[in-house]
Amino acid sequence: MLTCKKATHLMSAGLDRPLGPGERLRLRLHLIFCRGCRAFRNQIGWLRNISRGFVGRDDGPD
Amino acid sequence: MSAAELIADFRPQMIKFARLQLHDDAAGEDVVQEAIEAALAGIDRFAGRSALKTWLFTILRHKIIDSLRERGRTVQISSLERDEEALDETLDGLFNASEHWRPDTRPRPWADPHAALEQRQFWLVFETCLEVLPARTARVFMMREFLGLETDEICATLSLTTSHCHVILHRARAGLRQCLTNGWFGAEPASC
Known part of the structure; x- marks a missing residue:
């Protein structure tokens, strides 16, 4: 069974490269049972989305 | 402008x-x-x-x-590298000895993240969280997520191995997540 720490590394790697079939399976199994890692996954995905938006923001002078 | x-x-x-x-x-x-x-x-x-x-x-x-x-000036250099190590230690501290989340640090869903985007104050917290990341960690994150460069391109530009790039990106995401949790969304203890 994947540890939470290893799962966080896989979830991050999944944003940068395609995960292998074994990695995907182990991660999916882990996420079924781990609420904390599900929250982590949503949050780093959200960070990606808002970072893209941050670049286009124009909030005027500081 | x-x-x-x-x-x-x-x-x-x-x-x-x-x-x-x-x-x-x-x-x-x-x-x-x-x-x-x-x-x-x-x-x-x-x-x-x-x-x-x-x-x-x-x-x-x-x-x-x-x-x-x-x-x-090696003193300053090693202190910058210590930044990365210090952040890794903090992030490792979120897990117990068997590498599972500690009950008090287990990530919980953020309350209404979309509403945060409308608030100028949130973006100041976001900027501050980026600024307190170790410099190289922040730079790799920005190349990836602000500029949308591919990981291979970033690694080549900065002469890093692919696995090192992944380590840095993970550190950046986990560090930002933790900083926003502490600085904006509040850190309530989890119950599961």
Whole structure:
């Protein structure tokens, strides 16, 4: 069974490269049972989305 | 305002920052010039003033590190590397000995993250969280998520191995997540 720490590394790697079939399976199994890692996954995905938006923001002078 | 005008606007702040770090006026102006030239590569994609400023200062910090390294000021270099180690230790501390979340640090869903985007204060927290990341960690994250560069491209540019790049990106995401949890969304203890 994947540890939470290893799962966080896989979830991050999944944003940068395609995960292998074994990695995907182990991660999916882990996420079924781990609420904390599900929250982590949503949050780093959200960070990606808002970072893209941050670049286009124009909030005027500081 | 065009990107060039914005850069001109930030230049005095950058010079002040560089002089403070390097204790050398001429060297300070040199690194600012180098940083501006290096930053120009991706500059067209920065429409937002805050994003541009954060990007410029991240590059500048890198140039300052390079300059310090050339001058053999190893003390500062090792302290910057310690930054990365210190963040890794903090992030490792979220897990127990068997590498599962500790009950008090287990991530919980953030309350209404979409509403946060509408609040100027949230973006200040976000910027601050980026600024407190170790310089290289922040730079790799911004190259990946602000500029949308592929990981291979980033690794090649910074002469890093692919696995090191992944380690840095993970550190950046986990560090930002933790910083936003503490700084904006509140850290309530989890119950499961």
